[in-house]
Amino acid sequence: MNFQSKSMRLNTAWRSAANYLVSGLSILATVLVILPLLAILFYLLYKGTSSLNWAFFTHIPAPVGESGGGMANSIVGSGIILLLASLMGVPIGIAAGVYLAEFGRGRPFATAVRFTADVLNGVPSIVMGIAIYSLIVMQQKHFSALAGGVALAIMMVPTITRTTEEMLATVPHAIREAALGLGVPKWRTVLSVSLRTASPGIITGCMLAFARVAGETAPLLFTAFGNQFWSFKLNEPIAALPLQIYVYAISPYDEWHRLAWAGSLVLIVLIMVSVTLVRIFANRGVLKGAS
């Protein structure tokens, strides 16, 4: 083969070596990234399952020195805070998304809102915590479940807004026009045509926002504050799973470390199951044919 001179052949060899080198490096990078993930998950599974027992789900924390005890109050507390946050955050988030997609298309104001939502998404959660502390806790003079719920709700809004907008943008115009052409008012069109068509995606977006705030600790530190006992009042400090994990993780007691692992496992399983369930529901449900 004399198509190539020697220097050209060398050049070709070098180029193909570089090609293989980079391919190898990028495969290596992928392995390096997946490795810690698997390490974390397996270690968590190993540590968590060995310390999980029935008492974990039925008992409140035991005093220092006593073995046993669980995080029942934290699980319920997290549930209450998340319910509060979803009640406030989901409607506002979806409504803002509807505005961006259905009313504000192409307006500078909508672009500004979109941009602000993206930026708000990146605000550190601890800042949200001290802002809500200054607004609610300082006025009330005590920590409360409500303050925790508001902090998490604010963190949910931008994610939900952006996904709602993106999902509504994928709804074909013909469907909207068909509804409007039949004389359906715009609000009715938005509610029962656009939103309904986009609902699988919107539900997924809400669940992602939910999963994100479910594991948040920083905004709850100075709002919900945590509680070692049962509490169902919105006006009082309430326990939350991530908070309890944090407190137990930095404690010096082995018994508490054990509970922290069990708590982490429960938290992750809770997050993953909720996300997966909704994904399945959204993919298989009646709504699938709509898009």
Place this chain on the structure above:
Amino acid sequence: MTTENEPGSVLPVPNTLPAPPTKFAADPAPVSGNAAPSPIREYLSKRGSGSLADNSFAAVMLLCACSIFAIVLFILGILIVHSHQSLVQFGWKFFTRQAWDPVSGDFGALPFIYGTLATSFLALLMAVPLALGVAIFITELCPQRLRAPISFLTELLAAIPSVVYGLWAVFVLVPIMRDQLGPFLYKTLGWTGFFEGANFGVGLLTASIILAIMILPIISSLTRDIMNAVPNSQREAVLALGATRWEMIRIGVLRNSRIGIVGAIMLGLGRALGETMAVTMVIGNHPDIAKSLFAPGYTLASVIANEFSEATGDLYLSALIEIGLALFLVTIVVNAVARLMVWAVTRNAPARVN
């Protein structure tokens, strides 16, 4: 509205009409033949589509959209109000002073700024090459069948809560740092001065590693989206010139998407700057500026998390809130610039069809 001087009017309007044109003078019957909006259309636009319901619906949606603005402004306002005392007392010097003495009421944020910047940049240093590698692998090299599972796995990393990363770091990463990685680094790179001193396993380096693991999925998934936005024709054009696959990636893909990739990296930086729980658990929490990466440090976010609930005295509290304000402003700027960069690339880009 009025029908009197209408030139195109076919039927002359009798001047004997009783009333001068008032608000309700436009009775459908007399104006039916005019060029004014047809009564049917007027009727439909007023009643048929439920203008009251429509307008109030639009108003409610607009209100909710405005609430996003309101939230940002409210956070800014409330932080400024409550950090007023510290702002007045220390002024700009707050950010260049090294003192942190709650007892005598002497506060400066420099050690925290140093800790935040050092951990964030180290984390970026570790995460960026890996994230780019993953993104390149997923978009360009990976067999179609593996693409979805690998993307899913990397995004799973993002779903793990910060406090769980912290827990793992405390019980797994810290012992590794203390017993294996730390001594190894001291032996091989100790002469640089970055790996000196007592190594307890907690410190700037450990915090950076856990931060790197946490920001990796953000950077890699954004970079993947950006690289997917590069049209296939670009790739084909470069390949057709005889380029190898790496040259195609470098010339056809990376060069086209570099602004977006920088934006993605900055978004990762924004996340790293504000990350709280995992860092607080492994950084050692000591307000000190040390060259050694084994030394314990403190970040802006972790000092708030650690000391806020036990802050006694208004000045102490307002100094901590001022740190929060600084963190808020810095992350806003970083995020805004990063978003603009990502938008510049992905906006209007059609999805790549494989």
